[in-house]
Amino acid sequence: MSIPEATIARLPVYLRALTSLADRGIDTISSGSLAEAAGVNSAQLRKDLSYLGSYGTRGVGYDVEYLRFQIGREVGSTNEWPVIIVGLGNLGTALAKYSGFTSRGFRIVAMVDPSPALIGKRINGVAITDLADLEEVVPRTGAVIAVLATPAEAAQAVADRLVYLGVTSILNFAATVLAVPDGVNVRKVDLGQELQILAYHEQRKSDDVPREPAGTFLIEQGGSRP
Amino acid sequence: MSIPEATIARLPVYLRALTSLADRGIDTISSGSLAEAAGVNSAQLRKDLSYLGSYGTRGVGYDVEYLRFQIGREVGSTNEWPVIIVGLGNLGTALAKYSGFTSRGFRIVAMVDPSPALIGKRINGVAITDLADLEEVVPRTGAVIAVLATPAEAAQAVADRLVYLGVTSILNFAATVLAVPDGVNVRKVDLGQELQILAYHEQRKSDDVPREPAGTFLIEQGGSRP
DNA sequence: TTATGTGAAAGCGTTCACAGCC
DNA sequence: GGCTGTGAACGCTTTCACATAA
Incomplete structure (x- = not known):
């Protein structure tokens, strides 16, 4: 049940x-x-x-x-969950400052990024740590939930390390499909995708005129059948 | 079909x-x-x-x-959709700089915010406009897709104005349920909520021990039946 | 032989409608 | 009388399994 x-x-x-x-x-x-x-x-x-x-x-x-x-x-909001953020570009930084996490029972206990320009910088009193030290940071903070805001190319490698270190929940903002073992939960937030879904419906709204046959449209637009 | x-x-x-x-x-x-x-x-x-x-x-x-x-x-990604961003706090600013929108057929044509500290500031070559000028900005840019990144309290009022101005798709980052007329599409992205869903599953993972009867737990935790 | 395209079956999620209880 | 709690009906989504075509 x-x-x-x-x-x-x-x-x-x-x-x-x-x-x-x-x-x-x-x-x-x-x-x-x-x-x-x-x-x-x-x-x-x-x-x-x-x-x-x-x-x-x-x-x-x-x-x-x-x-x-x-x-x-x-x-599970009766206890406070420690969360680690990986990747502090524009989005990661905004997430680190986002009050909606804190107000809902989460605490950002660590932020990691490989960029020397960011390491040591503090956000809400927590200093950014080198990504290379991830193996030390995760066990120390005891975080089992991670927010991934790295570039798409880096996401899978970071996810692998996080999972190995005992992280079992990942909120993925990177534009890539993550492969993780059973028992690990991933939720993907893809902002571009959300807009594309809206665009799909937008397009239909203008299309109350019946559509042209696909073949004709294709040739005009340059898509060529293989 | x-x-x-x-x-x-x-x-x-x-x-x-x-x-x-x-x-x-x-x-x-x-x-x-x-x-x-x-x-x-x-x-x-x-x-x-x-x-x-x-x-x-x-x-x-x-x-x-x-x-x-x-x-x-x-x-609908064969044409480029003009998008307006409302609210340029941490999250709104990160979204304005986010490359995933541009790379997927969207163009940020306007950014509006009521804060004098932000108005006039440029992001990717586009200047932030006063929220008070929304009635001029939307028709001029022809945007029908809007990204809402305002505080929750302001979201509904802004949404009403956007809809009145002809916006028919809203990507809502504000932590509130928007009421909009039929024909307007809203997609909600609630970051805190995503973490809570993960926390739910996390909690279950530790709970392989059968749970205590709800009543007992309640009294210990201070929740009181009315 | 190989991999698509698709009816049919199974599985989920939502809505209805009303019995049960205050 | 009013509102919750829930089996049953409905509709949507996923998966299966195979006919179909290259």
């Missing part, structure tokens, strides 16, 4: 909505209102919560604090 | 894999090898491609350049 992946991916959304409600002093909420705040269907919200247990009261709704605690416990 | 969403989300992955293959001088590839490069099952790859047309050769495989052109056309 395990929780479906799709549900797990929504738990953080519920958590944030609940935090926002709590901040506004609301202490009880119905599935309908919470669903609206989270941007999902109310049946879906109830089904999702039912995988965790029966935390609501029929005829009333959910106690905001209590539900928040329960989901938080499930997601 | 339209293409399933799940397939659309994978097309950019295939595109990147094909580009990488082309760069390495490979001109023909089988579904098995391409699937491996893209990190998916080969049956899935074939089914996905079958929605676009019959671009392979039985007994041989796919012509890399030709397939790349076909997927590119489908995704």
